[in-house]
């Protein structure tokens with residue numbers, strides 16, 4: 001495992017606001033770290049400190065072994081950063097903007113053309129290269145930002161909500177691009193989208209109120225949800241009260257609650273998978289199943305259970 005990003009006791013205070021308060025984690029080559037948390041948790045502030053755009057109040061950041069405070073130029077050379085929102089320089093074309101960024105990064109001559117063409121191709125923007133950025137759709141603007149971040153083929157990528165504002169097809173394309181790049185880079189992405197946690201991330205760090213609340217795999221994260229492996233089930237040819245009693249009598253069921261117009265939500269004992277067993281028991285009774293599906297976890301609900309463990313949510 002090659003450590004590419006090392007963050008130790010990182011903090012940023014804005015007056016009395018502790019935006020980031022003692023965050024530590026590291027990211028290795030081949031990892032895509034999903035950096036998650038509710039609004040105002042401190043994600044963007046952390047990313048800005050990793051990329052050298054904000055000076056920490058306390059703590060250290062090392063990128064490929066270079067300290068962001070003492071060696072900011074080496075850090076910037078080794079990382080690509082997609083900030084929130086759209087690129088500045090709205091009156092430039094993507095071609096002009098990318099050439100300009102290449103120039104700043106010291107990429108010249110034939111190398112510059114090659115770097116611009118390759119980044120444009122990977123970010124799928126070759127068809128809009130000569131159109132002013134301000135006239136592009138939100139999705140294309142986002143992809144121009146992404147092209148900028150990978151222009152110098154950096155070993156480390158920091159992407160702040162890379163799929164924000166994209167339609168489902170564009171989201172899919174950007175996720176594919178990130179997956180393509182994942183093998184030989186260390187990547188941090190911030191996101192609000194649970195689907196992305198599964199589609200992209202090998203590991204997740206959740207922060208809230210500037211502190212790390214969780215560091216683990218996507219599966220471990222999802223298991224924090226009270227809906228983890230819960231099943232919603234409805235049958236046609238049995239009276240509802242009798243069906244509820246039957247469900248509660250099953251040995252692998254912890255809890256049953258009615259779902260408005262859709263039967264019952266069944267919570268498993270010990271978070272186990274119960275879909276197959278449950279459908280078998282129902283069929284044994286000769287009832288026909290109208291609906292039976294595992295509950296999809298919800299990221300906001302997972303955040304709640306991690307950050308507010310005393311509200312009845314699972315912890």
Ligand SMILES: Nc1ncnc2c1ncn2[C@@H]1O[C@H](COP(=O)(O)OP(=O)(O)OP(=O)(O)O)[C@@H](O)[C@H]1O
Pocket residue numbers: 014017018019020037038039040041042043044045046
């Ligand atoms: N320049 C600043 N001056 C004062 N407070 C700030 C500044 N930047 C951020 N904050 C505060 O720091 C906290 C963390 O903000 P940050 O933008 O890092 O959160 P976030 O997790 O990225 O949120 P979101 O998901 O909404 O983008 C918030 O309370 C925010 O208001």
